[in-house]
Amino acid sequence: MSVDKETVRRVARLARIAFPEERLEPMAGELNRILAWVEQLNAVDTSMVEPMTSVVKVSLKMREDAVTDGAKAPEVVRNAPSGEDNYFAVPKVVE
Amino acid sequence: MSKLTDLSIAEAREGLKNKAFSAAELTEAHIRAVEKARALNAFITETPAIARAAAAESDKRIASGTMRPLEGIPMGIKDLFCTKDVLTTAGSHILDGFKPPYESTVTRNMFNDGAVMLGKLNMDEFAMGSSNETSYYGPVINPWRRKGSDAKLVPGGSSGGSSASVAARLAMGATGTDTGGSIRQPAAVTGIAGIKPTYGRCSRWGIVAFASSLDQAGPMARTVRDCAIMLKSMASHDPLDSTSVDIPVPDYEAAMTGNIKGLRVGIPKEYRIDGMPAEIEALWQKGIAWLKDAGAEIVDVSLPHTKYALPAYYIVAPAEASSNLARYDGVRFGLRVPGKDITSLYENTRAAGFGREVQRRILIGTYVLSAGYYDAYYIKAQKLRTLIARDFEEAYAKCDVLLTPTAPGPAFGIGEKTNDPISMYLNDVFTVTVNLAGLPGLSVPAGLNSEGLPLGLQLIGKAFDEATLFRVGEVIEKAAGATPRPQSWWEV
DSSP: OOOOHHHHHHHHHHTTOOOOHHHHHHHHHHHHHHHHHHGGGGGSOOTTOOOOOOSSSOOOOOOOOOOOSOOOHHHHHTTOSSEETTEEOOSOOOO | OOOGGGSOHHHHHHHHHTTSSOHHHHHHHHHHHHHHTGGGOOEEEEOHHHHHHHHHHHHHHHHTTOOOTTTTOEEEEETTBOBTTBOOOTTOGGGTTOOOSSOOHHHHHHHHTTOEEEEEEOOSGGGOOSSSOSOTTOOOOOSOOOTTOOOOBOOOSSSHHHHHHHHTTSOSEEEEEESSSTTHHHHHHHTOEEEEOOTTSSOOTTBOOSOTTTOEEEEEESSHHHHHHHHHHHOOOOTTOTTSOOOOOOOHHHHOOSOOTTOEEEEEGGGSOTTOOHHHHHHHHHHHHHHHHTTOEEEEEOOTTGGGHHHHHHHHHHHHHHHHGGGOOSSSSSOOOOOSSHHHHHHHHHHHHSOHHHHHHHHHHHHHHSTTTHIIIIIHHHHHHHHHHHHHHHHTTTOSEEEEESSSSSOOBTTSSTTOHHHHHGGGTTTHHHHHHTOOEEEEEEEEOTTSOEEEEEEEOOTTOHHHHHHHHHHHHHHHOOOOOOOOTTOO
């Protein structure tokens, strides 16, 4: 599985990171080196192994289904770069 | 009496209790040390006003005989912990100006126990790095230098501000976080102690997330006992973090009896890697001899999947990071770079706000999670984690604790490894297995190499058996003798 320039462009788009054209090719090279290095995992037969889903052997605790927090709109929006009246402001999305 | 900044936390606790000095005096001494050490670039934000107010409260408590466990102890907080109304950056441009409206559970626990915050410590951006060179706020400089050289060395990473500030006597202790070795490796290369507790021992609530199934907070301090004192306060069950465990926090200091007679110490043969420097091997042998002399039984064990740990980590950690870092969108907090529409606002903000290493990891993570690759990469890596965890379980049938080196070498020069991601990743070769298996690991200072640079030994424990690590760690610490303090070349 080898990454080319077009794959980097697609993945960068998925990750919502603007990538200048001239950085696509070098990044493809960097990703390929790392992916080639992780390929060594294929040497291990894991057909009979369950993937890890929880790192410690404890079951999740149940809690009451109750509202315990909220009604803090001014605090929630306080750090927003742009907003008014407890709303976040973004460029126009719907015409 | 020695300088106030040279005391251990345990000694300062005694001094405050006996009124040999006040919390205000102790805090002033540390504030001055911080101000004089800006050349190290250990702090992103200094908070002397907060520190003085907390010290004043501590002096009242001491006077009224209601001293708390960390009363009046000046500490540094890694800038990954959200601190209420105090700038929290995670070492990233993208969190510009972010002042959390809430306090992380770990820091709240510490402040409730009387800790004094000196400021927020520099770190690798989003804790991604092993040298503290990926910080938007610039690299931290290790207080240690090679004998006869003034070349600047890295303090390890990602908790590099934490390691440097504690080693340089700016703070008595510091919080760190450890996803692949970010507490233990910086502790080792600066000659201090640091423990990554068992996954779930400390709440992750309010800590900026990197890789949620691996991240764990822990203490860094100059002695093993000081780490035990700090962890007792930091650890708790927290309903706000469903992965924090509801198991009582033991009295770690009480477990430090100095007696390890009959304890079985496992030596994993797979940690003897190709190209390991002779001085690391020699240090390991010294550690084995110290524990044998103290009455421990040495057992050879095998952890056959060790060599797959780093590649598995570099799938799991970027995958989880790419998901966790999706929240930085230029809308809700931090940096915003405008664009012609909302998508370009996201893309421009994230291009300008994330550094190169963070972007690289987000891209790897996005790629391995993308349609068609999820099973081949992420599930495969999670299966390897099962095998790595099983290796440890089998080893613990034969031993109580494992002894290994912490890092494959001493501190290296700034800029030496920045152009080769994989050689940088190899710094975590001995520490990352512990994160993948969720186990606790303690790095103990174990002496200086021929160039005069500190090296560390790592003890790996069974899940939730931090107490044994502290007990054995103190034995190593005593046998190694006190690590000298670095020459204070940075003082102005």
